[in-house]
Amino acid sequence: MTSDTLPPAESPCQPCGACCGYSENWPRFTTEDDAALDLIPEQFVNAKLSGMRCDGDRCSALTGQIGVATACGIYQLRPEVCRTCQPGDPECAMARRRFGMAPLALA
Template sequence: MDHNATTDLSTLCQGCGACCAYSANWPRFSIESDEELEKIPVAFVNERQSGMRCDGDRCSALQGKIGDSTSCGIYTVRPEVCRTCMPGDAECAMARRKFGLPVI
């Protein structure tokens, strides 16, 4: 894949956001250190402190409209599960299908 294709895929994330609204069980904490978890604002952490707080299936840190324009309110300190979901991977495809968006 050339550099331009990578840039285009990254841009797709900001016009999508489906992975951040796929499931309340998805944004779980896993391998984050205590120091990393402490950087996530408490308002965005669920009651069990096991993952991100969600409004329905939508992560509370997600801003914007799915499939239009989105961003993460805590992008620089987001959990590992959010960092590993990549444009076009299986998780991305599954989330995009849920919202009727074309798979990339």
């Protein structure tokens, strides 16, 4: 199993999910080619075809409760913006603060 199939069980992302609920403007498509975007199920893509569809600020592919237990419904197909967000990076810290969670320590 690689990092592109499922996050490791010890990943701090699964009990968090803050980055996926931070802003409807965050999960934007940037470097994906058309072939990669075509793999993302249509129900998860916004009407402008510019990013992930959100319910409020929360990505529609996110399941579970932020800060408790979450998962990505399209983890294997997630866009590049989701792949580049890393535990403990500045974007992670900003999203965690919004939900009242302490920043993660970088390893």
